[in-house]
Amino acid sequence: MSSFTYSLFTTIFLVLTIFLHPSNAQLSSTFYSSTCPNVSSVVRSVVQQALQSDPRIAASLTRLHFHDCFVNGCDGSILLDVGGNITLSEKNAGPNNNSARGFDVVDNIKTSVENSCPGVVSCADILALAAEASVSLGGGPSWNVQLGRRDGLIANQSGANTSIPNPTESLANVTAKFAAVGLNVTDLVALSGAHTFGRAQCRFFNQRLFNLSGTGSPDPTLNATYLATLQQNCPQNGSGNTLNNLDPSSPDTFDNNYFQNLLSNQGLLQTDQELFSTNGAATISVINNFAANQTAFFQAFAQSMINMGNISPLTGSRGEIRSDCKRVNGS
Template identity: 50%
Template structure:
């Protein structure tokens, strides 16, 4: 296993050929070469500082990117604060208690602005920070296409309807990812992001008390800090999504699924006698294949763009429009 992990860590994927022409050719690996040549080193350094201070933050930034891209494209709409006349996405159901790291993106943006004022979008910063978070926690790296712009609006209703929940069935997951142009293989690879991070008791309560396809010892372990009766003080208690290595990006998430130790109902749906069982076993035994597929799927997800008529800008402050 040690040799497999070492090999996994060395995977690097160049996605320029894969995404050529994505989003109408607007994205480029060299978009900031002349306008902000220090961008990637600034983002990497700031992300590394945040992850070193709190390894869980790497998973949070990755989740933030996913929740942004699945709602009208990767446009940093999730970063906008509510105002007296504007309701953003931060307080949508899937985001309110599960998405964090906004302060880290703000800190990175401030450092980028100090180097290259008014040039780099918040959306591109999130994409780079998500890539770097994965790699800093032991996962693969890949080339990020750049040139995104920041939305002037957000959609709480789209955030409430476009993001799959922890109780989703396999059919629902396939459909919701398919709606974004992502294949079932992409979906299963991207689900591997749950090899890092933590979740609140409320998101897996039904799973550990009501699901039949769950390891009894694992259910008992999670029940110790997630009481059966809600409102008893444990609803917000955190548990690692990957029971084995929650701060290391590896393939134990898939091993957990094979052992019926998926924390979410939606996780275990990937290995429950359905169409993704074989792929879960492939990833479990072949870290390099998972790394390659994950990087490719992240590139595809990162190419999701808002519609052509969406007004955009380069925000100076990620929390508000200029």
């Protein structure tokens, strides 16, 4: 093959590769620098205000971004209500129904952003910015949020039911769900570290307390003292909606205590503890590192949030900029 033919072949191959696997280079931390330069501070201000009356909101907003990105990519589809062409909402999917929250705060952020720069900033980008503000206001890392996403025109309830990891799944299943959206084991462990703040309802883990997988016994990986506390808070026939701190040691602070809790068998959700208690798992060494080194965790978390925010964004002329995050324009 001549060098010219080889070069031509290589060029065509590269063009095809770029075409078939569009890069996320369209996202940029300076995307709104001329059209809405103060968008980050507007978002942060509304989140800060919400935190004064609701210390849980930081974790809730971070979770919304996560649950958005795992379904149809980061396109704001989790925010859509039923109406118009939306017959099934992601809000009513199993992982979100009566547990996803913070939608009112997203609406407040949207209102403030629209007052500053109408028709410019997408709801998908608002979720990404709100997550960063929530983590940094909670004592965690900051990062340059990549922006330029547009809002999707559809919701995918069945996708939400199948793509979002659920708290009783095996580590193998959860790892596969992360891999399906291009996230690796380090991303899995780092993003699980968001459970360093927030709450979970009894119904998401009570099978561990009394009857793990039909054994009639509690989960043997649960610390005995912690188990007794949880059994008291979540009695067998009690309310499944009672809230429990995901991190009992510092429930509203973003730190690396989550990983230290795993080392002492105090992971609240089955999927939390399995990261550390599954024999031979690749996640164990990552957890040991993050438990010993908060800086390493913060750096990895920031990078993994950027990686997650890059899942299949709508850019260019795809999608739209919703004027109301709850509904597609014109519906």
